[in-house]
Each structure stands twice: as C-alpha cells, then as structure tokens.
Amino acid sequence: MISVKNLCKQFGRFTAVDNLSFEVRPGDIVGFLGPNGAGKSTTMKMLTGFLAPSSGEIRIFDLDMAQSAKQIQRSLGYLPEGAPAYGDMTPLQFLNFIADIRGLKGQQKKQRLADVIDMVELHSVLNRPIDNLSKGFKRRVGLAQAILHDPQVLILDEPTDGLDPNQKHQVRELIQNLSKDKIVIISTHILEEVTAVCNRAMIIAGGKMLFDASPDDLQRRSRYYKAISLHFTQMTDISGLAELPGVEDMEIEKHSGRVVLFPEHQQDIMPVVSAYIKDRGLQVDSLYEEQGRLDDVFRQMTAEVSE
Amino acid sequence: MVGTLFRREFASYFATPVAYVFILIFLMLSGVFSFYIGNFYERGQADLLPFFNFHPWLYLFLVPAMAMRSWSEERKSGSIELLMTLPVTVWQVMLGKFLAAWAVLGLALLLTFPLWVTVNYLGDPDNGIILAAYLGSWLMAGAFLAIGICMSALTKSQVVAFILAVVVCFLFVLSGSSIVLDAFKGWLSPMLLDTLASFSFLTHFESMAKGVIAVNDVGYFLIAIGIWLYGGFLAVEQKKAE
Numbered sequence: 001m002i003s004v005k006n007l008c009k010q011f012g013r014f015t016a017v018d019n020l021s022f023e024v025r026p027g028d029i030v031g032f033l034g035p036n037g038a039g040k041s042t043t044m045k046m047l048t049g050f051l052a053p054s055s056g057e058i059r060i061f062d063l064d065m066a067q068s069a070k071q072i073q074r075s076l077g078y079l080p081e082g083a084p085a086y087g088d089m090t091p092l093q094f095l096n097f098i099a100d101i102r103g104l105k106g107q108q109k110k111q112r113l114a115d116v117i118d119m120v121e122l123h124s125v126l127n128r129p130i131d132n133l134s135k136g137f138k139r140r141v142g143l144a145q146a147i148l149h150d151p152q153v154l155i156l157d158e159p160t161d162g163l164d165p166n167q168k169h170q171v172r173e174l175i176q177n178l179s180k181d182k183i184v185i186i187s188t189h190i191l192e193e194v195t196a197v198c199n200r201a202m203i204i205a206g207g208k209m210l211f212d213a214s215p216d217d218l219q220r221r222s223r224y225y226k227a228i229s230l231h232f233t234q235m236t237d238i239s240g241l242a243e244l245p246g247v248e249d250m251e252i253e254k255h256s257g258r259v260v261l262f263p264e265h266q267q268d269i270m271p272v273v274s275a276y277i278k279d280r281g282l283q284v285d286s287l288y289e290e291q292g293r294l295d296d297v298f299r300q301m302t303a304e305v306s307e
Numbered sequence: 308m309v310g311t312l313f314r315r316e317f318a319s320y321f322a323t324p325v326a327y328v329f330i331l332i333f334l335m336l337s338g339v340f341s342f343y344i345g346n347f348y349e350r351g352q353a354d355l356l357p358f359f360n361f362h363p364w365l366y367l368f369l370v371p372a373m374a375m376r377s378w379s380e381e382r383k384s385g386s387i388e389l390l391m392t393l394p395v396t397v398w399q400v401m402l403g404k405f406l407a408a409w410a411v412l413g414l415a416l417l418l419t420f421p422l423w424v425t426v427n428y429l430g431d432p433d434n435g436i437i438l439a440a441y442l443g444s445w446l447m448a449g450a451f452l453a454i455g456i457c458m459s460a461l462t463k464s465q466v467v468a469f470i471l472a473v474v475v476c477f478l479f480v481l482s483g484s485s486i487v488l489d490a491f492k493g494w495l496s497p498m499l500l501d502t503l504a505s506f507s508f509l510t511h512f513e514s515m516a517k518g519v520i521a522v523n524d525v526g527y528f529l530i531a532i533g534i535w536l537y538g539g540f541l542a543v544e545q546k547k548a549e
Contacts, residue, residue, distance in 0.1 A: 045388070048392040049391075049392060050388050050391050050392050050547070070394050070395075070396065071394075073392055073393065073394045074394045076392065078389070078392045080385060080388040080389055080392070081385070081388075082385055084384050084385035084386040084388060084389055085386060085389070086315070086319065086386055087384065088319050088322040088323050089315075089318075089319070089322065093318070097311065097314075097315050098393070100311040101308070101311055101312075101393050101394070101395060102393070102394070129322075145389070
C-alpha cells in the first residue's frame with residue numbers, strides 16, 4: 001500500500017506539489033491526470049525516492065521513504081519521463097545490466113529477460129544501440145526495464161507518449177494484464193487512456209488534488225453524461241424535443257448539425273425521446289446515449305486552477 | 308553491486324570511441340614527449356624519467372576529457388533518474404564510475420610497455436624504480452580523475468565540466484612548480500610555501516617517479532581521490548534533480 005500524507009514540494013519560491021494526500025491499495029490502477037506542469041512528474045519523482053519532499057510523508061508497504069528508500073526501491077518499477085536509458089548500450093545489454101542491479105540470477109534472470117522481451121516485443125532490435133532506436137522502441141525498452149523484476153509497485157510516467165495507436169493498445173493491454181494485486185500508477189494527459197486501463201482517476205493541477213474517484217465518476221461529472229445525441233436525415237422542426245419531460249436543455253452543434261439533449265439530474269431520457277421520434281415519424285440517421293465527455297470535465301476542472 | 312556498475316561504465320568507454328581515442332592519443336603524446344622533448348636517447352641513461360616527467364602535463368588535458376561525461380551525461384539524458392531509483396546508492400555509482408575510468412587509465416599506462424622493453428634492451432635500468440613510477444603515475448591519474456568526476460557532477464554541460472576540471476587540475480599541478488613558488492617566495496613564510504608546495508601533484512609525483520614510494524605520497528593521492536569523490540557525491544545529491 002502507498003500512503004501519502006501532506007506531500008509538498010517547493011523549488012525556490014515555486015510550489016510544484018501542494019499538500020497532496022492519498023492512499024493507493026493493491027489492485028488499484030491509478031491514472032494520474034493533469035495539465036502540463038501540474039506536478040505529476042514531481043509527485044512521481046518523490047514516490048520513487050528520486051526527489052526528497054519539502055514536507056510531508058510517503059510510506060510504501062509500511063516503510064518510510066525518507067528512511068528506507070533503497071529498500072522500497074527494490075519492489076518498485078519506474079519508467080521516468082522520456083524513458084531515459086544508456087544510449088550506447090543495446091537493449092539486451094541494458095536489460096542485462098538492470099537485471100544484475102535488481103539481483104536477478106541464473107535461470108530466473110534468463111526467464112524474466114525472455115518473458116519481458118516477449119511482452120514488449122523487442123526481438124527485432126535487441127542488438128542495436130538504444131540511441132539508434134525509434135521513439136516507440138525506446139519507450140518499450142524503458143517499460144521492459146520497469147517490469148523486469150516483476151515489481152509490486154509500478155510507476156509509469158507517460159508510458160504511451162510517442163507510441164503509435166497499435167503500440168498504445170499493446171502497452172495498455174500489458175498494464176491490464178499485470179497481476180491483480182499490484183499497484184500501478186500511470187501519468188498521462190490522454191484522457192481515453194484512463195477509461196481504458198485505470199480503475200481510479202486522480203486529477204491534479206497547480207500541485208493540488210482536484211479529483212480522486214473512479215473514471216466512471218469522472219464521466220458522470222460531465223454535462224454530457226447520459227445526454228442523447230441524434231442527427232436528423234432532413235431539416236425538421238425539433239423545437240418540441242426541448243419541451244420533453246426530463247430534458248433540461250438542447251444544443252445544436254453547428255458544424256455537424258447534431259442535436260444534443262441534456263437530461264435533468266442525469267435521468268434516463270432515452271425512452272421519452274425515442275417515443276417522441278416514433279410518434280412524429282421523424283427520420284433519424286443516428287441516435288445514441290453519450291458516455292460523458294472527459295476532456296470537457298478535465299478542462300472545466302483544471303481551468304479554475306490555472307486562472 | 309559496484310562490480311555491475313563498474314562493468315557497465317567500463318564497457319561504455321569501449322562502446323563509444325572515448326577509450327580508444329584516449330589510449331591512442333596518450334600513447335602517441337607520451338612517445339613524442341619522451342623522445343623529442345625529453346631527449347630519451349641523448350641523455351644516455353637507462354631510465355624512464357623523461358617519459359614520466361611529462362605525465363602530469365598529459366593528464367592535465369586528457370583525464371578531464373575522459374571524466375567530463377561521467378555525471379554530466381547522466382543528468383543531461385535523464386538516466387540519472389533511472390539510476391538513482393534503482394536500489395543502488397550514490398556512492399556505489401560513484402565508485403563504479405571512478406574505478407572504470409581509472410581502469411582505462413591503467414590500461415593506457417600498461418600499453419606503454421614497449422618503452423619499458425626498449426629501455427631494458429638498450430641498458431640495464433632499475434625496474435623497481437620504473438614500477439614505482441608507474442604506480443605513482445597511476446595514483447596521480449586517479450587524483451586528476453577524481454577532480455574531473457567532481458566537476459562533471461557539478462554541471463550538465465560536458466564542456467563546462469571539462470574546462471572547470473582543467474583549471475582545477477592546473478592549479479594543483481602548478482602550485483608545486485618553480486614559477487609559482489618563486490613568485491610567492493618573497494612574501495610567504497617558508498612554512499606556508501611548503502604547505503602550498505605540498506598540495507601539488509608535482510611534488511608528490513616527483514619523488515615517486517624517482518622510485519621512492521613514501522607513505523605520505525601514496526596517502527596524499529589516496530586522500531585527494533577520496534576528498535574529490537566526496538565533493539562529487541555532495542554535488543550529485545544536491546543537483547541531481549536540476
């Protein structure tokens with residue numbers, strides 16, 4: 001378990017992290033969200049023992065980071081921002097080096113190396129200097145390094161940055177397939193990633209915690225949650241839709257001509273809307289219930305802080 | 308753990324051309340200096356003094372060039388973040404880096420063996436003296452190296468690290484040279500003058516180059532290495548996140 005209490009970090013007069021407190025339990029896959037410069041990376045650097053906090057306490061598996069950093073780091077896997085590695089080494093040499101540092105030996109080391117290389121599909125580049133690899137491969141080498149010792153806690157700073165959609169998908173699957181009793185914290189500014197892999201979302205901005213709940217809760221915060229989006233085949237009089245019981249507001253998106261109906265108190269308005277359309281015999285191309293737009297919530301939440 | 312770090316560092320000197328260039332230049336320059344400037348043949352003496360006498364001046368530029376990347380590059384590329392979140396201590400990394408570079412320097416010294424063969428072929432030198440001089444030279448190289456590594460820990464820029472290291476090394480070489488000592492002769496008490504001279508690499512190396520291995524000379528270089536590496540350790544702790 002990770003427990004963070006009143007964590008603060010100042011750089012000179014600039015406050016990067018401002019009184020963060022949270023707990024993460026085994027099985028949690030936390031999506032750490034925030035605009036650039038929100039303090040995500042700084043928090044992760046403190047969680048991994050790279051930076052010392054200005055004040056506050058970090059405990060991981062009942063060990064205090066200030067006292068037993070090296071012991072904690074044994075059960076920690078970390079992918080720093082930008083996936084740094086030693087460019088003059090090949091992925092194979094690099095992973096061998098990390099395995100030695102991690103104290104893996106003999107058959108176990110061989111097995112883990114083979115497994116990890118398989119998982120992130122590094123076969124084709126094993127013997128090329130890391131400096132010459134593409135951004136995607138570099139990121140995968142960084143990931144391989146982080147999961148090599150099968151750590152209890154995995155902290156990944158923007159693991160999918162610079163990957164193409166296929167590779168992103170692969171990395172997300174990899175994270176989801178880690179065993180269920182691990183702690184995973186990933187930072188990202190890609191919102192879809194949070195709904196795709198995480199079971200918990202934390203939003204920070206200006207170093208402060210703004211939101212900490214499940215991604216579903218986050219979606220529920222959206223104005224678009226359970227809104228009905230529809231598109232008519234031809235121009236129709238739609239003023240009646242706005243008057244339906246349970247519909248609070250109606251918006252027409254200019255460029256697409258889509259009509260969005262917002263429900264009152266997030267109630268289910270699909271039945272009334274579809275009944276109305278059927279009654280009037282209106283021609284509709286598409287009709288669906290929205291899941292909630294995360295970027296909308298995100299913008300709304302972080303805008304207040306940045307002002 | 309230090310062994311693993313040592314192997315990585317040592318291999319990286321050979322994965323990039325650094326080690327090859329260093330060794331090649333060192334061998335070439337030491338040859339040129341001993342034969343042309345040191346008048347190796349003309350002296351008509353079977354010893355390697357002209358060869359060893361130039362070592363401080365060779366190391367002055369070559370060793371900082373080798374040490375400059377040790378920490379600067381870690382910080383520039385961000386790999387320091389990876390390294391410091393692995394279960395290794397700063398001291399282990401520091402020792403790994405130092406020993407690896409020192410081993411390359413040792414290798415360069417070993418590869419000057421043709422000179423030793425030559426002098427043994429031409430005459431009958433005291434090989435004990437030569438061995439002592441080699442040891443002294445290696446120790447002095449270690450002290451230069453520790454300064455270079457400390458300077459490298461201070462900055463992200465390899466060029467700045469190089470220049471700083473050359474300047475500091477130069478001060479340590481120069482403080483024992485006759486230029487400096489003569490300049491201060493008039494207005495420093497003999498005791499202070501001795502103290503100043505005793506900080507010099509030259510003073511301590513000269514007696515070793517003549518074959519005298521004294522505890523205080525060996526101790527001086529070992530302590531200098533320790534102090535500068537400790538300085539580097541403090542710098543890394545302070546500046547690793549910048």
